[in-house]
Amino acid sequence: MPDKLIVILGATGLQGGSVARLYATLPGWRIRGITRNPTKASCSPLREAGVELVAADLDDVESLEKAFEGANAIFAVTDFWQFIQLPSTNQAAAEQGREPNQVAMDLEIQQGKNIIHAAVKHLGTLDRFVVSTLSDSEKWSGGKIKWNLHFDGKAKYTQYLKDNFPELAKKSSYLQMGFYLSNEHTMPVLTPQKQENGTFVLMGSAGTHLTPYVDPPNDTGYFVKALMEAKEANVTMLGYCELISNEEYAAIWSKVMGVKTRTVAKGMEDLKAAGLPDFLVREVGESLAYASTWGWDGGDPEVKHPKDVGVEMDKLTKVAEWIRKEDWSSVL
Ligand SMILES: NC(=O)c1ccc[n+]([C@@H]2O[C@H](COP(=O)([O-])OP(=O)(O)OC[C@H]3O[C@@H](n4cnc5c(N)ncnc54)[C@H](OP(=O)(O)O)[C@@H]3O)[C@@H](O)[C@H]2O)c1
Ligand SMILES: *[C@@H]1O[C@H](CO)[C@@H](O)[C@H](O)[C@H]1NC(C)=O
Ligand SMILES: *[C@@H]1O[C@H](CO)[C@@H](O)[C@H](O)[C@H]1NC(C)=O
Ligand SMILES: *[C@@H]1O[C@H](CO)[C@@H](O)[C@H](O)[C@H]1NC(C)=O
Numbered sequence: 001m002p003d004k005l006i007v008i009l010g011a012t013g014l015q016g017g018s019v020a021r022l023y024a025t026l027p028g029w030r031i032r033g034i035t036r037n038p039t040k041a042s043c044s045p046l047r048e049a050g051v052e053l054v055a056a057d058l059d060d061v062e063s064l065e066k067a068f069e070g071a072n073a074i075f076a077v078t079d080f081w082q083f084i085q086l087p088s089t090n091q092a093a094a095e096q097g098r099e100p101n102q103v104a105m106d107l108e109i110q111q112g113k114n115i116i117h118a119a120v121k122h123l124g125t126l127d128r129f130v131v132s133t134l135s136d137s138e139k140w141s142g143g144k145i146k147w148n149l150h151f152d153g154k155a156k157y158t159q160y161l162k163d164n165f166p167e168l169a170k171k172s173s174y175l176q177m178g179f180y181l182s183n184e185h186t187m188p189v190l191t192p193q194k195q196e197n198g199t200f201v202l203m204g205s206a207g208t209h210l211t212p213y214v215d216p217p218n219d220t221g222y223f224v225k226a227l228m229e230a231k232e233a234n235v236t237m238l239g240y241c242e243l244i245s246n247e248e249y250a251a252i253w254s255k256v257m258g259v260k261t262r263t264v265a266k267g268m269e270d271l272k273a274a275g276l277p278d279f280l281v282r283e284v285g286e287s288l289a290y291a292s293t294w295g296w297d298g299g300d301p302e303v304k305h306p307k308d309v310g311v312e313m314d315k316l317t318k319v320a321e322w323i324r325k326e327d328w329s330s331v332l
Contacts, residue, residue: 003030005070005125006228009058009115010077011035011051012042014216015132015177019075022221024049034067058111064118071122075224077132078111078157080104080150084280099279105153112157120168129172130227132220133158137290140298145290147282169234173227176297177220178212178240181322187284189266189274192253192331200331202250204263207292212240213249215317226311237304238297241316249319256323257332265292 006023010016011033020033024046031051035043038053047053056067058078068074083089083104093100112131119129136155137148162169184190184203193201205211214220223239244252247263254261268285276284290298297303307313 001028003028004072004127005030005032006073006075007032007034007068007071008051008075009034010075010079010132011046011053012040013077013079014180014182015077015220016075017046018217018220019224020046020051020221021049022225024051026225032067032071034064058114061114061117064114065121068118068122068126070125072125072127073228074119074122074126074129075132076112076115076119076129078108078115078154080108080153083107101147101149101279101283105149105156108150108153109157109160112154113160116157116161116165116168120165123167123171126168126171128228128233129168130175130224131158131161131172132175132177134176135296135298135300135303137286137294137298140300141290141294145286145294147279148286148290149283151287151290171233173230173233174236175220175223175227176236176238176303177216177223178214178238178243178296179291181213181215181317181319185326189270189276189284192261192328194331199260199262200253200257202253202261202263203246204250204265205246205292206265206267206289209292209295210243210245211249211291212238212296213242213244213319214240215322218317222311222315223306226306226309230309235304235309236300236302237306237309237311240306242319243305244319252320253323256320257328 006029008016008020011020012035020031023029023031033046033051033053034056035053036057038055043053054067056063084100089103090100093103133154134151137145137151158174190203219241227235250261250263268281271281271285
């Protein structure tokens with residue numbers, strides 16, 4: 001039997017890179033990784049691992065159609081946050097009298113639709129389409145959460161697939177990626193803070209819901225493999241390595257680092273004090289409020305856990321081990 005072909009969007013990124021590296025170790029697969037620029041240096045390790053790198057752009061549906069040629073499996077991911085950085089996003093927002101995150105959501109939804117429109121052209125070869133997505137926070141919060149747009153844009157294009165392309169939907173499964181462990185490094189307001197007496201303050205939770213911690217470079221591949229290999233499609237799974245409270249996380253951090261910690265729930269005031277512009281205070285603040293009050297998956301009863309979908313749980317990141325391996329010198 002000839003090898004099957006998996007096409008991986010975002011192959012140079014955290015999630016897609018994990019999928020590409022894992023599939024490169026599996027027999028029976030050819031791996032095609034998509035990037036806007038296959039000549040950049042960060043592509044070399046992937047190429048050395050046996051990944052074919054092909055240029056395509058999520059803004060260009062024809063390039064995606066071409067990139068998906070012959071695909072038996074496709075992994076899709078879009079990146080909301082890059083749009084926030086672009087001057088053009090902020091300019092468009094100013095011209096339209098809207099917020100930059102609203103413009104970013106529109107751009108992300110359009111990219112999601114482009115991926116879907118390209119994938120439906122390949123139903124002949126395609127066996128499974130796995131979409132990295134997030135829950136619809138406006139829906140599950142009963143309209144209370146309105147500005148968690150990096151969740152809701154993904155939920156909207158996922159719903160667009162389900163509503164408009166039943167033949168593709170029959171072959172699709174959905175991965176709701178959890179809370180990146182690395183957010184502690186990339187978001188200063190979530191970073192452990194050293195107090196004068198040598199104890200540390202870590203992020204706590206204002207609500208009762210557990211946090212689905214995940215290490216995307218390590219774990220995403222195992223989630224996607226399980227969703228690809230599951231007998232049935234149409235599965236929605238929450239992607240995490242450990243589902244624990246922020247307080248449990250702080251206790252693990254405390255033990256590994258050998259220091260005393262306490263937790264404080266972070267809210268809009270902390271985000272504002274950290275210097276975020278108002279629209280990001282709302283975006284990040286509402287996402288924290290949503291996750292702690294309604295849960296990362298909004299309490300959607302359809303959402304399955306990794307162990308119930310056949311994920312190789314022993315291969316996933318251990319939070320304690322992740323903390324031990326990280327460089328905390330800037331915090332200590
Ligand atoms: N932080 C969290 O806790 C969290 C949790 C769940 C979900 N998420 C979501 O994760 C997503 C980001 O995924 P990630 O962490 O894997 O991203 P990442 O590491 O920043 O990588 C982004 C990838 O997207 C590709 N890409 C971006 N724009 C593209 C375009 N126009 N055409 C083709 N490829 C494009 C990039 O490829 P090239 O640059 O090589 O072209 C790169 O491979 C975000 O949407 C975020 O909302 C985050
Ligand atoms: C997917 O599952 C949902 C919920 O069980 C169901 O309503 C929907 O019809 C299914 N879709 C497909 C394409 O099988
Ligand atoms: C350290 O200081 C913080 C306030 O800055 C206080 O809440 C905490 O109780 C102190 N801990 C110890 C062990 O002294
Ligand atoms: C993934 O995490 C496990 C557990 O922490 C660790 O043993 C393994 O080395 C990690 N793998 C990669 C590729 O980082």
